[in-house]
Amino acid sequence: MRAEARQDHQLTRERARAIAGPRGRRVAGAPASLVPNWFSVFPDCPHIGHGIGLRPKYYPAVLEGRRADWFEVISENFMIRGGRPLAVLERVRADTPVVLHGVSLSIGSTDPLELTYLDDLARLIARIEPAWVSDHLCWGSHGRRYAHDLLPLPYTEEAIDHVAGRVREVQDRLGRRILLENVSSYLTYRHSTMPEWAFVAAVAEQADCGILLDVNNVFVSATNHGFRAEDYLAGLPGHRVGQIHLAGHSDHGTYLLDSHDAPVRSEVWDLYRQTVRRFGALPTLVEWDDRLPPIDDVLAEAARARAAEAEVVAEAARESPHARARSA
């Protein structure tokens, strides 16, 4: 199964490159030659489509063959010895791309890197052969105790140097580049010396890693801290952005909470369209972790993302002088 899965994955990559160049899969309805031409992108992430998170509630449906373009799984949930979750994941992986998304790398912690954790992750990578691997730009452990939360870092040169050095160590140990996701946050440190997007960009450049751009987190943090989400998008380097996250959030009156328990809000859909305009079509994942609806509802959100992306790409094609010249 392993060899077949690898072959299938390679085929997906080859086909993607043949159709649309290094940017990834062609978007339905758009001329292939137009799709890759906004900016260069993070090349480790071919456009494998619009996926959803694989959660235990959905195991019966996926075992019956229900599929998204790809599935994202929480890495730690599969760093186990055996049992049903691994069996389901291997079954899915046999015919569908899977991305490993960790929550406990704690890349910003000042503890030593947890080498046992990295070795467990490396074993899972070897077993599942994910399309790519991601975690969060945050910290979550102190004194080898884990908060199991995504805690905010100050945006300082000290933190950039610290995190970038650790990312390089992780990437050396795993033998591959990773993506780090911007987290939503509820506080600002007084001693931060730059906006969040400059911090994210600097870490990615200095560490030579990718960015998993969570559009909902940008919206939540923009609201919580009073910055413009457009400035955030404008401040990120396109060649580092490899994947997009979408999710629902909840309004707590004085702040928005990144709750992953509801449909994507209309304002976030608008920001997603802006993101596609800014960075081009990117593999996109709808996260839903709490108060889970039936799998078809989440697949419908992924389909909505696919449609929104196609609309933006088609608009861009219409606006492109190259496209007008071709159609004349």
Add this chain to the structure above:
Amino acid sequence: MPEPALRELQALFWRRLNGMTEPALEAAIVSTPSLGAADRLDIYARMYFWRLRDALAEDFEKTAAALGEDGFADAVRAYLTDHPSGNPSVRHLGSHFADFLAACPPAAAPPWLAELARLEWARVEVFDAPDAVPIRADDMRAIPAADWPGLRLRPTAALEVVESAWPLHTIWRDGGDPPLAPTALRVWREAGAVYHCAMDPLEREALAGLRSGASFGDICDALAHLEPDAAAAEAGSILARWLADGLIVGINQGPDRGADGEP
């Protein structure tokens, strides 16, 4: 106030998550008219606690129900103070919970609470124990009868035994307040699902032998001690149950011959 270096900042933040007041941390955080620094830190402190409480409530569903919402929250708060998570995976968070409940029983907790928690944790351990392909009855029938006494059967790793002074299987199912009744349960996984059942004294004895690596002949001898007239028949029917439940994953017939269920 000088800016806290990253290490110091995280130390303060960690203590704040765990209920301590940290003025130096609050001073390092921007307050706005709608939300002060302390309120902002409270968001994180609440999420820290709720997330871990929810993780434990999932693994200890029946224990949590027995304590009620507030009682369970209090127990979790005390537990996290003594046993903060030491593993990157939250799956291991509850590994000391049953021992903790035994050592520090919550007020008004039922007397069997810690033992119920032990059963629930055994189910967690079995859920993701290593895989192995079970030996089936046909595989056993292919072995000549003369070889059976020397057979050493290897149990699956997805098997735990929980012993208690209480009928935990009925408490797990119905709750309530049953009388004391010494009980031995086996907990196992089959086709991805976790099960448990009560064992009679013969099966309990036989399973103890199996897990300690005794030969089938030795297990029969131990049963004969308990039930002289029917030991062979009982051993056969116990073995049939184990095979049906997928508990046996390897047969060792001697130093040079063997079958193994490892995938």
